[in-house]
Amino acid sequence: MIRKNPSGDLPVIHESAFVDPTAIICGKVLIGENVFIGPYVVIRADEVDDSGNMEPISIGANSNIQDGVVIHSKSGARVKIGEHTSIAHRSIVHGPCVVGDNVFIGFNSVLFNCVVGKRCVVRHNSVVEGCELPDGFHIPSTTNIHADSDLSKIEQVGFREEDFSEDVAQTNINLVKGYKKLQNEF
DSSP states (O other): OEEOOTTOOOOEEOTTOEEOTTOEEEESEEEOTTOEEOTTOEEEEOOOOTTSOOOOEEEOTTOEEOTTOEEEEGGGOOEEEOTTOEEOTTOEEEEEEEEOTTOEEOTTOEEEEEEEOTTOEEOTTOEEESSEEOTTEEEOTTOEEOTTOOGGGSEEOOHHHHHHHHHHHHHHHHHHHHHHHHGGGO
């Protein structure tokens, strides 16, 4: 369902993107080329700041937002998802938040008030909150990263993790193409 927010903003969705019919995309949302939006995703840009303004939620080209993901933002703050980025099933991305290019966010993870650098891998059931994660970091499953975390103990993304991230992104680009061909059959 594509709908306006109370401020009257409508999502802008590139014609090459695929949005599952069960997804809810509301308000000031920008979805780039070849983006996959999976079943039961909710992307809601509807809150304003104290001045009545809001930044958009933007999803970069060739990214995928998988089943049950929720993306929202507090008080109109910016949420930016980079290009070739995968946000896996049932994750929550709550702004303010910036996620770089070529990032993988694992199942059930939570991002809040943070910056996740390019080529990072945040594995399943992890939390990144109130901090900036530099490029190329690998956050193991069930890890909580916050402003007081010692990042010197965090490993860099290895070839295996990088290959996995690229494979997930490419698989979802292929899904976009397949679902776009089927779109008239729904």
